[in-house]
Amino acid sequence: MRRARAEILSTRKLGSYKSLTLVAPEIAERARPGQFLAIAMPESREFVLRRYFAIHQASRRGGWAGTLEFIVDPSGPGSGWLGRAKAHEFLEVMGPLGKPFSYPKRLTNCLLVAEGRRAASIYFLAQELAARHKRVDMVIGGETFDAVFKPIEAKRLSQTVAIVTTDGSLGERGHVMDVLPEALERTKAEVLYAAAPARVLRQISGLCAERRLPAQVAVEERMACGVGLCHTCVVPVSNKEGTGYDQLRACIDGPVFNPARVLWDRWLSDAPRMLPTPPGGVPTVKSWPGTGEAAWRG
Numbered sequence: 001m002r003r004a005r006a007e008i009l010s011t012r013k014l015g016s017y018k019s020l021t022l023v024a025p026e027i028a029e030r031a032r033p034g035q036f037l038a039i040a041m042p043e044s045r046e047f048v049l050r051r052y053f054a055i056h057q058a059s060r061r062g063g064w065a066g067t068l069e070f071i072v073d074p075s076g077p078g079s080g081w082l083g084r085a086k087a088h089e090f091l092e093v094m095g096p097l098g099k100p101f102s103y104p105k106r107l108t109n110c111l112l113v114a115e116g117r118r119a120a121s122i123y124f125l126a127q128e129l130a131a132r133h134k135r136v137d138m139v140i141g142g143e144t145f146d147a148v149f150k151p152i153e154a155k156r157l158s159q160t161v162a163i164v165t166t167d168g169s170l171g172e173r174g175h176v177m178d179v180l181p182e183a184l185e186r187t188k189a190e191v192l193y194a195a196a197p198a199r200v201l202r203q204i205s206g207l208c209a210e211r212r213l214p215a216q217v218a219v220e221e222r223m224a225c226g227v228g229l230c231h232t233c234v235v236p237v238s239n240k241e242g243t244g245y246d247q248l249r250a251c252i253d254g255p256v257f258n259p260a261r262v263l264w265d266r267w268l269s270d271a272p273r274m275l276p277t278p279p280g281g282v283p284t285v286k287s288w289p290g291t292g293e294a295a296w297r298g
Contacts, residue, residue: 001227002026006093008085009067015146017117018072018083019056024093025066031058032100033125034218034256037070038226040092041078051078052223052251054195055096056120068095071120071149097226098255101125101216103132104191111189112158113139113176113204118195119149121218125193126157135159137187141176145169160187177203184211191215194259198268205259217259221250228252236263 006022013019027037036054041047057069074083085091101121104110110129114122119140126136138158142148143166151170154161162179163171172179177200183189184207194204195218208215221233234247235254238261245263248254 001094001097002030004093005090006068008087008089008091010087011085014071014150015148016073016144017149018074019069020072020082020085020091021057021064021067021069022091022093023066024068024095027093027095028058028066028068029060031055031068031096033128034100034121035096035098036121036255037068037093037095038097039082042081047078047081049078049224050094050226051082052097052226054118054121054218056124058096058124068093071117073117094226098251099253101193101218101256103129104134104214107134107190107214109135109137109188109190111137111139111183111187111192113180113192113194113196114149115141115176115196115200116143116147117149118197118218118220119154120195122193122195123150123153123157126154130157135187137161137183137189139164139176139180139183141165141174142170143167176200177207180204180207184213189213194218198264201259201262202264202268205262205264209260215259216256217262218255219250219257219262220255223251226251236266237261238263 004024004027006024009021009023011020036052038050038052040050053070056071059065059067072079072082074080112122112126129136136158138154138161140154141164148170151163162183164174164176164179165171192208192213192215194201201217224230224232228249228251233250235250236245237248238245
């Protein structure tokens with residue numbers, strides 16, 4: 001993890017979202033798909049906590065070497081402030097943070113699923129998988145035409161892409177789960193990656209469990225510190241022995257998890273999840289909490 005005072009190289013509007021490209025060579029060099037950035041808010045202290053955004057692109061060579069791109073949905077006070085940022089302004093940035101997606105060592109056919117702005121990290125992953133000679137197919141969705149993230153780019157990155165919108169303004173009418181079973185059959189997917197709202201990830205987890213399909217999902221949880229100190233972003237994940245579960249922190253143990261081990265009902269219930277921290281601290285795992293770890297490499 002590095003801290004940097006990064007210049008905004010450019011900004012552009014992408015449908016409902018705003019893209020910001022930063023000059024941050026040390027962070028770009030280390031960035032991997034699934035990781036995220038922490039952006040400090042203005043010094044006026046109107047907003048106290050940093051805001052967290054998945055890394056969409058990291059350029060390590062060529063004319064854009066040393067740059068990072070992330071996507072903002074400017075609907076909240078903090079993200080709205082970032083959405084108004086201009087080129088050549090500076091941001092205080094920490095990153096890359098979190099555990100990235102793992103790449104399949106032997107499996108070849110990869111199906112990537114995303115909804116809305118959460119697709120940002122999935123596109124970065126698609127590039128890295130293609131560079132490793134994996135087949136990439138995609139299912140992307142959003143509520144409206146403007147909420148579907150870079151559909152033309154999705155077509156460029158994948159062999160096939162299914163696009164769905166809630167209102168039918170682009171692609172098929174519906175949700176990603178409506179077309180996912182058919183996409184799995186059509187693409188002969190051997191592994192699935194997803195970034196979507198938690199309710200959708202829970203459904204994807206169930207479908208993958210039924211089909212015994214290995215998967216990784218990028219979750220979103222409220223974060224305060226972003227570096228594992230506050231335990232605000234804990235996700236209940238079953239331990240490897242199957243005898244209980246650990247409250248893993250999405251900021252450092254995630255945000256990428258094996259969906260088969262996430263306790264979705266416990267995580268998404270309305271009951272409070274914050275418990276007193278044990279005297280010895282909260283247990284964590286030293287490696288990515290997936291099954292069949294020999295089949296993956298970081």
